[in-house]
Amino acid sequence: xxxxxxLGRDWIxxxxxxxxxxxxxxxxxxxxxxxxxALNKDQSGVLKNQTLFSMFFNQSLRTRSTFAxxxxxxxxxxxxxxxxxTYTPAREGFDIPYKTERIADxxxxxxxxxxxxAIRMYGPPAYWIYGFAxxxxxxxxxxxxxxxxxxxxxxxxxxxxxxxxxxxxEKFGGFKGVNFTMSFAYSGSIEKPRAVPQSVIxxxxxxxxxxxxxxxxxxxxxxxxxxxxxxxxxxxEGSFKIINDFDEGFKDxxxxxxxxxxxxYCFNYHKDGKEVKKADHEMAEKVNEAAKGWCTTKKQMDLxxxxxxYMHCLPADRGQxxxxxxxxxxxxxxxxxxxxxxxxxxxIMALLMGGRQ
Ligand code: CP
Numbered sequence: 001x002x003x004x005x006x007l008g009r010d011w012i013x014x015x016x017x018x019x020x021x022x023x024x025x026x027x028x029x030x031x032x033x034x035x036x037x038a039l040n041k042d043q044s045g046v047l048k049n050q051t052l053f054s055m056f057f058n059q060s061l062r063t064r065s066t067f068a069x070x071x072x073x074x075x076x077x078x079x080x081x082x083x084x085x086t087y088t089p090a091r092e093g094f095d096i097p098y099k100t101e102r103i104a105d106x107x108x109x110x111x112x113x114x115x116x117x118a119i120r121m122y123g124p125p126a127y128w129i130y131g132f133a134x135x136x137x138x139x140x141x142x143x144x145x146x147x148x149x150x151x152x153x154x155x156x157x158x159x160x161x162x163x164x165x166x167x168x169x170e171k172f173g174g175f176k177g178v179n180f181t182m183s184f185a186y187s188g189s190i191e192k193p194r195a196v197p198q199s200v201i202x203x204x205x206x207x208x209x210x211x212x213x214x215x216x217x218x219x220x221x222x223x224x225x226x227x228x229x230x231x232x233x234x235x236x237e238g239s240f241k242i243i244n245d246f247d248e249g250f251k252d253x254x255x256x257x258x259x260x261x262x263x264x265y266c267f268n269y270h271k272d273g274k275e276v277k278k279a280d281h282e283m284a285e286k287v288n289e290a291a292k293g294w295c296t297t298k299k300q301m302d303l304x305x306x307x308x309x310y311m312h313c314l315p316a317d318r319g320q321x322x323x324x325x326x327x328x329x330x331x332x333x334x335x336x337x338x339x340x341x342x343x344x345x346x347x348i349m350a351l352l353m354g355g356r357q
Pocket of ligand 1: 059060061062063064152160313314315
């Protein structure tokens with residue numbers, strides 16, 4: 001039997017764990033599958049009778065609908081396990097009698113009867129402790145001998161990042177020489193994960209683009225991720241810089257991705273299981289209020305390259321992050337990105353679950 005290098009692997013932080021060439025393979029496979037889908041080719045033999053279990057600890061439209069549709073288009077079964085209706089999986093020390101069930105037991109049981117476990121967790125179910133949800137996924141991986149798929153945790157959203165790289169490739173044909181700006185944008189909500197900006201800047205530097213990260217003070221991303229971006233930019237001969245000016249990020253950009261994320265004050269920080277810093281909601285309100293001007297309007301879009309595009313993972317806070325004129329305008333590719341979630345997820349499942357051996 002032939003095998004592939006992806007078979008059985010986890011998809012938790014692939015921005016760090018998968019090579020540039022492996023990302024390119026996934027992008028190419030997703031685009032092949034997208035073309036086949038458009039031609040109505042039967043793909044139902046790819047994962048025939050395989051089962052994907054999903055667990056959403058948070059709300060979702062795009063991720064939920066495209067994983068559900070994707071596995072079924074590949075001939076497999078989709079089983080959604082609703083945390084709270086099942087016994088909620090819990091890490092050691094977070095057990096509640098007859099309400100939660102230790103992850104070790106949940107993961108071992110599910111991996112005996114299914115072929116992959118996909119999880120979304122951030123925010124309140126992870127106590128707003130930065131890194132808690134990511135650690136939860138790693139605990140699942142420790143006990144499951146089937147792939148664990150990260151559908152967004154508090155550090156990474158690799159499924160979104162893959163769909164975004166597919167979209168950039170479709171629009172520009174490749175990555176070299178593409179000026180890509182990930183920018184903060186204002187939202188009325190002070191509590192938001194920073195998984196999307198972190199995954200997207202990692203993927204964009206990994207693919208070799210010229211990446212700018214723009215944000216106001218107080219919205220810094222994880223220093224470990226910033227260091228990785230610098231390393232990737234050096235390896236791929238792209239570039240990476242951080243600025244604190246909103247308009248500057250749009251100048252001559254081919255891709256702008258202005259979206260909100262939580263300030264450094266909205267998280268609790270733990271080290272070795274002990275709290276080292278508490279969330280400070282007063283400061284979170286203060287820095288957020290000061291960032292109210294970071295709303296994308298036509299004025300900013302006019303600063304971009306003539307072929308510049310506006311990206312957003314959705315859902316967007318219209319009127320706060322962006323005007324209707326921009327998100328519904330000619331430079332916006334947000335629905336293309338959302339559509340590409342389907343093809344990204346099909347490529348991930350096909351390779352990790354072994355459809356294309
Ligand atoms: N972008 C994204 O992950 O969308 P959902 O939250 O709707 O899944």
